[in-house]
Amino acid sequence: MKKYFAALATTALISAAPFALAASSTDLTVTGLITPVACTPTFPGGGVIDIGKISSGDLNETSNTLVGTHPIKLVVSCDASAKFALNPIDNKNGTSTGDWFGLGLTPADEPLGFFFPKIVHVKDATTSLDAIKSDDDGSTWVKATDAQPGYLLSFATTGGTAPIATEVVTFDFEVETYIARADSLTLTDEVTIDGSATFEVKYL
Template sequence: MNKTLTLLSSAFLLAGASCAFAASSTDLTVTGTITPAACTPSLSNGGLVDNGKISAKDLNPTQNTELGKHPLQLTVACDASTQFALNPIDNRAGTASTSGWFGLGLTDANEKLGFVYVAVRNALADGQPASAISSEDEGLTWESTGWTIAGVLLSVGSASDSSAPIAVKDLTMDFEVQTFIAPANNLTLTDEVDMDGSATFEMKYL
C-alpha cells in the first residue's frame, strides 16, 4: 500500500512540473525585410560649418550669442523610389546648453558651451516641392516640421499632405545651421575653447 501511494505521488509531482514548464516558456519571433533599393545621403561642404574664431569679449554675458546662419544642402540619392527617413544622432548628446537641440561640447571646466539649431527649408522630392515632416514615435505618426533634432525621424511628405512619407528617388533639402554660445557669465573662457558639435544623419528605410 505504501509503495502504491509513493508512485501516485510521484506521478502527480511530474504532472505539476510539466504544467510549470509550459507556463514559463515564451517565443522569439524575428521579422524584417530586405529591400533591393539603396539610398546615399550627403551634405554640401562635407557637412562642415566653421564659425572661425570668436573673441570671448564679443559674447553676450547674460544671453545666448548666435554666431550666424550657415546654409548646407542635404541630398539623398536612391537607386529607385523609396520610402525612407533620416535618424539624426547627436554625437555630443548631453552637452547642449538648451535642451532639445544638438550639443556643442564642453569647456575644460565641464560647462555646456552652447547648442546647434538646424532649420529645414525648401524640400524637393524628385524635383517637386515637398513638405519636411518628422516623427517622434518611430514613424507611427508624422507632422510637418521646420527643424531637425536628435532622435526625431526626418522625412518628406507631399506638398499637400504631411501625414505620411512619400517614396522618393532623389531628395534635396536645405539646412540652415545656427550655432549658439551659452551666456558668457556661465562659462570659463580663460583659455581657448573649441566648438565641438557633431551629428550623424542615419538612413532608415520605412
Template sequence: MKKYLATLSATALIGLAPYALAASSTDLSVTGKITPNACTLSLSGGGVIDIGKYSAADLDLHVNTVISTNPLQLTMACDGPTPFALRSIDNKHNTESTTGWFGLGLSNAGEKLGFVYLGIKQTLADGQAAQAIKSEDEGVSWSKGTNLNKTVLVSAGNPADLETPIMVKDLTMDLEVSTFIAPSKTLTLTDETILDASATIEVVYR
C-alpha cells in the same frame, strides 16, 4: 500514517501542475523586411563648417548668442523610390546647453558651451517641391517639420498632405546651420576654447 502521506502528495502535485505547465515555454517572433533599394546620403562641403574665431567679449551675458549661420545642403540618392526617414544622432550628446539640439562640447572647465540648430529651409523630392515632416513617435504619426534634431524622425510629404510620408528616389534638403553660444555668465572663457559639434544623419528604411 502512510495513507495520509500518499493523499497529501497527490493533492500537492495536482495543485502545482497548471502553474508549471504555463511557465514551461515561451515564443520569440522576429519580423521585418529587406528592401531592394539602398540610399546614399551626403552633405555639401563634406559636412564641415568652420566658423573661425569669435571674441568672448561679444557674447551676451544673459542669453544665447548666435555666432554663425551657414547654409548646408543634404542630398539623398536611392536606387529607386523608397519609403524613408532620417534620424539624427548627436555625437556630443549631453553637451548641449538647450535640450533637443546638438551639443558643442564642453569648456575647459566642463561647462556646456552651447548648441547647433539645423533648420530645414526647403525640400525637393524627385525635383518637385515637398514639405519636410516629422514624427515624434517613431513613425506612427507625422506633422510639419522645420528642423533636424535628435528627438524626431524626419521625412518628406506632399505639401497637401503632411500626415503621410512619400516614397522618394532623390531628395534635396536645404539646411541652415545656426551655432549658439550659452550665456557668457555660465562659462569660464579665460583660455581659448574649442567648439566641437558632431552629428550623424542616417537613413531609416520604412
C-alpha cells in the same frame, strides 16, 4: 529560511490549483525586411561649418549668443524609389544647452551651446515637399521646421503628413549656432567649438 518559505508557498499554490499552471516556455520572434534599395546621404558642398574665432567679449552675458547662420544642402540619392527617413544623431550628446545638437564642453565640463538645422526647403527633383518628423519611430508624423535629435525626419506631399517614396530628395538647411550665456562658461583659455551630427538613413 526565506528560500524555504518561497518553496513552501509555491507547493501550496500547485496543490490548490493543479490545472492553472503557466507554460514552462515562451517564444521570441525576430521579424524584418531586407530591401534591395540603397540610399546614400551626402553634403554636396562638404559637411563642415567653420564659425571662425569669436571673442569671449562679444558673447551675451545672460543669454545665448547667435554666432553663425550658414546654409547647407543635404541630398539623399537612392538607386530606386524608396520610402525612408533620416535619423539625426547628436554625436556630442549631453553637451547641448538646448533641445538640439551640442557643441562640446569647455575644459571645466560646461556645455558650450548648441546648433540646429532649420529647414528652408525640401524637394524631390523639382517638386516641393513638406518636411515631417516623428518621435515614435514613424508611427505618427507632424510637420517639421528643423532637424532635431530624437526625431525621425522625412517628407510628404504638400499639405500631407505621410511619408512618400522617392529616388532623390534634397533638404536645404540653414544652420544656426548659439554659444551659451557667458556667465555659465569658464573662458579663461581658448575653447574649441566641437559640434557634430550624423544623419542616418532609416528605411520605412
